[in-house]
Amino acid sequence: MCGIAGLIHKGKSSNVGGEMTAMLQALKHRGPDSTGYAVYGAPVEGDYVMRLKVAEADDMARGRGAHKLIEGRVAAVDEILAEHGAEVKSKESATEYALRYVISHAGDTAKLAAHIEETGGVEILSLGNGLELIKDLGDAADVAGLYGLNEFQGTHGIGHTRMATESDVDIRSAHPYWAFPYNDVSVVHNGQITNYWNMRRQMERGGHRFMSDCDSELLAVYTAHNLANGVELEDSLRRSIEEIDGVFTYLVATKDQLGMAKDTMAAKPLVLYESDDMIAMASEEVAIRAILPQEIDTTDPYDEEVRVWRA
Amino acid sequence: MAGVSDAELKTMTQEERVTALGMRTEQLTGRSMFIEFDEAAEERFTYPWAPEVDFNKRTEIDTGEMTTTEVNRKIRALMAEGYGTIVLKDPRGKHSVGTGILSRLNLIIEGSIGYFGVGLIDGPNVRITGRVGWSCGENMMSGSVVIEKNAGSTFGAAIRGGDLVCRGSVGSRTGIDMKGGTIIVGGDTGALSGFMMQRGRMVVCGNAGKNLGDSMYDGTIFVGGEIKSLGVDAVEAEKTDLDKAWLTRKLTQYGLIDERGVDHFTKVVSGKMLWNYDNLEPTEKKMIL
Numbered sequence: 001m002c003g004i005a006g007l008i009h010k011g012k013s014s015n016v017g018g019e020m021t022a023m024l025q026a027l028k029h030r031g032p033d034s035t036g037y038a039v040y041g042a043p044v045e046g047d048y049v050m051r052l053k054v055a056e057a058d059d060m061a062r063g064r065g066a067h068k069l070i071e072g073r074v075a076a077v078d079e080i081l082a083e084h085g086a087e088v089k090s091k092e093s094a095t096e097y098a099l100r101y102v103i104s105h106a107g108d109t110a111k112l113a114a115h116i117e118e119t120g121g122v123e124i125l126s127l128g129n130g131l132e133l134i135k136d137l138g139d140a141a142d143v144a145g146l147y148g149l150n151e152f153q154g155t156h157g158i159g160h161t162r163m164a165t166e167s168d169v170d171i172r173s174a175h176p177y178w179a180f181p182y183n184d185v186s187v188v189h190n191g192q193i194t195n196y197w198n199m200r201r202q203m204e205r206g207g208h209r210f211m212s213d214c215d216s217e218l219l220a221v222y223t224a225h226n227l228a229n230g231v232e233l234e235d236s237l238r239r240s241i242e243e244i245d246g247v248f249t250y251l252v253a254t255k256d257q258l259g260m261a262k263d264t265m266a267a268k269p270l271v272l273y274e275s276d277d278m279i280a281m282a283s284e285e286v287a288i289r290a291i292l293p294q295e296i297d298t299t300d301p302y303d304e305e306v307r308v309w310r311a
Numbered sequence: 312m313a314g315v316s317d318a319e320l321k322t323m324t325q326e327e328r329v330t331a332l333g334m335r336t337e338q339l340t341g342r343s344m345f346i347e348f349d350e351a352a353e354e355r356f357t358y359p360w361a362p363e364v365d366f367n368k369r370t371e372i373d374t375g376e377m378t379t380t381e382v383n384r385k386i387r388a389l390m391a392e393g394y395g396t397i398v399l400k401d402p403r404g405k406h407s408v409g410t411g412i413l414s415r416l417n418l419i420i421e422g423s424i425g426y427f428g429v430g431l432i433d434g435p436n437v438r439i440t441g442r443v444g445w446s447c448g449e450n451m452m453s454g455s456v457v458i459e460k461n462a463g464s465t466f467g468a469a470i471r472g473g474d475l476v477c478r479g480s481v482g483s484r485t486g487i488d489m490k491g492g493t494i495i496v497g498g499d500t501g502a503l504s505g506f507m508m509q510r511g512r513m514v515v516c517g518n519a520g521k522n523l524g525d526s527m528y529d530g531t532i533f534v535g536g537e538i539k540s541l542g543v544d545a546v547e548a549e550k551t552d553l554d555k556a557w558l559t560r561k562l563t564q565y566g567l568i569d570e571r572g573v574d575h576f577t578k579v580v581s582g583k584m585l586w587n588y589d590n591l592e593p594t595e596k597k598m599i600l
Contacts, residue, residue: 300462
């Protein structure tokens with residue numbers, strides 16, 4: 001089933017981490033397998049926040065071998081950063097397998113990201129000036145607690161609660177997905193994509209990489225592909241309705257935008273609230289009510305509807 | 312009507328039964344027979360175990376911190392105590408609020424509710440001051456539901472009777488598999504509204520999305536605004552005087568009629584005679600299958 005949520009504040013920063021946690025926790029019943037956030041803090045030009053995982057949560061059950069493996073992978077990442085001339089300004093770990101780097105880097109970040117991912121078992125979850133992408137197994141309260149998200153300040157964010165249907169219950173199949181290698185672009189999806197393998201092969205032939213077998217990852221790769229070809233976000237969302245088969249409602253966030261697209265069948269829900277200073281959306285109204293308990297007006301976007309808002 | 316036994320009814324023709332039960336009938340386009348019962352006949356259709364309630368006995372529940380189960384149990388407990396008017400405050404978008412009420416009741420919901428609200432009801436009059444999520448009034452049998460704001464998709468799915476009214480706009484697939492009753496939308500409706508509709512009447516005062524009435528078997532749809540496209544089997548039909556009188560009455564009843572009256576409404580019905588209702592030729596059956 002899965003649940004998606006998003007919110008964007010216009011011209012101000014807010015406790016986006018806490019708000020997204022409240023919304024996603026209200027959607028827990030739609031998918032308890034994993035929860036993910038893409039939240040956007042104040043961007044710092046030249047500095048990049050890199051979120052990465054160096055193992056799956058389940059790998060930790062392997063004991064000492066897993067710890068040694070992780071140490072080796074982190075050392076490899078550090079070495080590649082140094083090779084690219086990236087200055088590591090800070091390095092934190094919420095869990096042993098999930099790390100957050102702040103780096104200063106003037107070179108080609110796409111190449112840097114590709115080289116880091118050459119290290120087996122390492123996946124960059126996000127790399128951007130403002131984006132921080134966090135995902136793990138469990139519900140929103142678990143993930144927010146583990147990663148300290150409840151106090152996160154930012155302008156906007158998207159999130160996802162996953163009921164695994166098309167692929168495994170693991171972090172690599174959890175949402176959001178970063179639109180690799182695009183700075184600050186993330187995607188969450190509710191639905192199933194029926195021409196996934198055809199589209200995936202098409203994207204792979206175009207040089208794009210897939211880290212999972214989850215059909216939703218296609219939307220991130222597809223968005224990245226369009227952006228690479230100079231397509232604006234809104235046009236990419238419109239184009240996806242024509243080119244991607246299946247049922248889908250999905251959200252895309254960039255450094256200062258939040259967009260939504262709904263497929264031609266309108267078979268996956270989205271409830272939308274708009275005011276002069278914020279926009280909130282979720283699979284169910286109960287999530288919006290978690291942050292806006294007062295009486296408000298909401299609407300359901302229609303089939304083939306595309307909307308984009310700016311922070 | 313009182314004084315007619317079930318055994319006697321069984322021996323009567325359909326026409327005689329209608330008269331004996333005090334029902335008024337209207338022959339609509341196609342095969343739909345719209346039947347309304349008079350007040351005296353109403354008693355025959357209440358559940359024998361339904362609680363006796365007094366509409367003047369009123370109470371309020373603050374539902375903010377309650378679960379849906381607690382809310383619905385509380386409604387039943389209050390009805391058992393004879394409360395006939397119950398106000399739910401602060402529902403916070405909870406799902407399945409007010410489902411399965413099979414008795415007379417004035418239920419007022421002050422705020423918005425989530426999915427499957429007031430589904431499977433048979434008898435109550437419900438007023439919701441906020442909006443509702445997907446599948447509001449699903450399988451409703453009788454009574455009335457009036458929503459002041461917008462509604463989600465599959466509004467009134469498989470409804471069999473009663474009036475389901477949304478003053479705002481609704482999502483897609485409104486009245487999917489509708490088997491009777493009336494759905495009224497003050498604003499717009501989304502794609503595939505009236506999909507596989509089998510009986511009843513739907514009124515959309517605003518615009519309708521694509522594939523309106525797709526695969527509809529029977530029933531009637533009236534649209535006041537633009538129709539993006541008609542679905543398979545759906546065709547436009549001419550409004551009769553009876554249609555206009557009914558539309559005027561219903562829209563006036565819910566305060567949704569404007570200065571234009573009802574002449575601008577487009578009437579949509581099924582253009583296909585379907586094999587499960589009519590004895591068609593084998594070739595025709597094949598086409599439909």
